Amino acid sequence: MLNLLRSERGFSVPGGMLAAAGVGALLTGSYLCSQGLIRVSVHEKRAGGEHIRLVVPGAIIPLALAFVPAKEIGRHMPAEARQHLPVVEAALGELQRLPDCTLVQVDGPGEHVRIRVQDHQMVVDVDDHEDEVHLTLPLSSLRSVMAKVGRAAEFAPSENESDGAGSGTWSHAGHHRGGHHDEVHGVTWEEDDAAGSEGSAAQTF
Amino acid sequence: MKRLMAVAGILVMAAGVALAAPASKSTSKSSSDKWLHVRVEDGTGEDAERVHVNVPLSLAEAVIPAINVENFRNGKVHVDMDGGANHLHDVDFRKILTALRDTKDGNFVTVEGSKDNVQVAKQGGYLVAKVREGKAGGTRVDAKIPFQVVEALLSGNNNELNIAAAVRALGEHGDGVLVTVDDEKSKVRIWVDSKNESE
Numbered sequence: 271m272l273n274l275l276r277s278e279r280g281f282s283v284p285g286g287m288l289a290a291a292g293v294g295a296l297l298t299g300s301y302l303c304s305q306g307l308i309r310v311s312v313h314e315k316r317a318g319g320e321h322i323r324l325v326v327p328g329a330i331i332p333l334a335l336a337f338v339p340a341k342e343i344g345r346h347m348p349a350e351a352r353q354h355l356p357v358v359e360a361a362l363g364e365l366q367r368l369p370d371c372t373l374v375q376v377d378g379p380g381e382h383v384r385i386r387v388q389d390h391q392m393v394v395d396v397d398d399h400e401d402e403v404h405l406t407l408p409l410s411s412l413r414s415v416m417a418k419v420g421r422a423a424e425f426a427p428s429e430n431e432s433d434g435a436g437s438g439t440w441s442h443a444g445h446h447r448g449g450h451h452d453e454v455h456g457v458t459w460e461e462d463d464a465a466g467s468e469g470s471a472a473q474t475f
Numbered sequence: 476m477k478r479l480m481a482v483a484g485i486l487v488m489a490a491g492v493a494l495a496a497p498a499s500k501s502t503s504k505s506s507s508d509k510w511l512h513v514r515v516e517d518g519t520g521e522d523a524e525r526v527h528v529n530v531p532l533s534l535a536e537a538v539i540p541a542i543n544v545e546n547f548r549n550g551k552v553h554v555d556m557d558g559g560a561n562h563l564h565d566v567d568f569r570k571i572l573t574a575l576r577d578t579k580d581g582n583f584v585t586v587e588g589s590k591d592n593v594q595v596a597k598q599g600g601y602l603v604a605k606v607r608e609g610k611a612g613g614t615r616v617d618a619k620i621p622f623q624v625v626e627a628l629l630s631g632n633n634n635e636l637n638i639a640a641a642v643r644a645l646g647e648h649g650d651g652v653l654v655t656v657d658d659e660k661s662k663v664r665i666w667v668d669s670k671n672e673s674e
Contacts, residue, residue, distance in 0.1 A: 278672060297639070356543075360537040361538050364531065364534040368671075371671040372672060374527070374528050374529075375527040375528075376525070376527075377525045378524035379523070381522060
C-alpha cells in the first residue's frame with residue numbers, strides 16, 4: 271500500500287484535493303452523526319390537518335448559538351427562567367448518564383404519552399385524539415443550549431429590576447463555581463455543595 | 476514528504492472514526508443505580524388510564540438541591556409551624572422518632588372503628604402504616620418506610636423536612652415497596668428497585 275502511495279501517479283494535485291475533500295466530508299459526517307439529529311414530527315389528525323416534519327443535525331445548535339450574543343439572550347430572559355436554570359442543568363447532566371429507559375408513560379383511552387431516553391437522546395411521543403407528535407432531542411444539543419443560556423443569565427436583569435420582587439439571590443447548586451457578588455447586576459451567586467450540606471445536616475440529627 | 480502525508484491522512488481518518496462514536500457513551504454510570512417507580516392505574520377495562528413514572532434516584536438527588544421555590548429550598552421543605560390554625564410547633568417530631576427508633580418492634584397505634592381501621596407499627600427497621608376504609612372493596616393503604624429515610628427526612632432544622640437527604644437514604648436502602656393504595660377503581664404502587672423499567 272505504501273508503494274502505491276509513494277507512486278507519483280497516486281498523488282496528483284486534483285487527486286489530493288479530492289482525497290482531502292473526501293476526508294473532510296467523512297469528518298463532517300462523523301461529527302454530525304455523533305451529535306445526533308433533532309427530529310420534530312407533528313401530525314394533525316383532523317381532515318386537512320398539517321403534517322410537519324423537521325430533521326436538523328444537532329450540531330447546528332451550538333453553531334447557530336455561537337452567532338447569538340449571550341448578552342442579548344440575557345436581556346430578554348425572564349427572572350423565572352433564570353431561577354429554574356440550575357434545575358434544568360442538573361437534570362440534563364444526570365439524564366446524559368442514563369441508560370435507555372422510559373421515564374414517563376401514560377396510556378389512556380385514545381391517549382398515549384411516552385417520554386424516554388434512547389441513545390442519549392430525549393424522545394417524546396404524544397398520540398391523542400387530535401395530534402400525533404414525535405420529538406427527538408439529542409441531550410448534548412440541549413446541554414449546548416443550556417450552557418449558552420447559563421452564560422446569558424449573567425447578563426439578565428435581577429429579579430428586583432424585572433418585577434420588583436424577590437431578593438435577587440440565586441443559590442446555584444448545579445454549578446461548581448466559587449461564590450461571588452455581581453456588582454453590576456446586584457446578584458449574589460452562591461455555591462451550594464448539596465452533598466456537604468446534607469452530610470452536615472445528617473450529623474446534627 | 477509523501478509518506479508523512481499518508482501518515483497524517485491515516486491519523487485524520489482515525490480521528491473521524493473516534494468522533495463518530497458518541498463521546499457521552501464513555502461516561503460512567505451514576506453513583507446510585509436505584510430507581511423510584513410510581514405506577515397508577517385508574518379505572519378498569521378499556522377506559523382505564525395507566526401512568527408509569529420511573530425516576531432514577533440519582534436524577535432526583537441532583538435536581539432536588541437545585542430547586543429554589545417558595546418553601547422548597549436547597550432540598551429542604553420549610554414547614555410553617557407558626558400559623559394560627561396549626562399547633563405543629565408543640566410537637567417535637569424528633570423526640571418521637573428517636574423514641575420509636577429505640578423501642579422494640581410492635582404496634583404503636585391501632586384504631587378499630589366501625590368503618591375504618593388504622594394501624595401504625597414498627598417492624599424490622601420499617602415504619603409501617605396500614606389503613607383500611609370500609610369493609611370489603613374499600614380503600615386499602617399500606618405504607619412501609621425505612622426508618623433511615625424517616626430519620627433523614629427529619630434531619631434538618633426543626634421546621635424543615637430534608638427531602639434531599641431522604642432521597643439519598645432511599646437510594647442507600649435496599650429494594651422494596653414503599654406505598655400501595657388499592658380501591659375498587661384505582662391502584663397506586665410506589666417502589667424502589669434497581670431496574671430502569673417498571674414491571
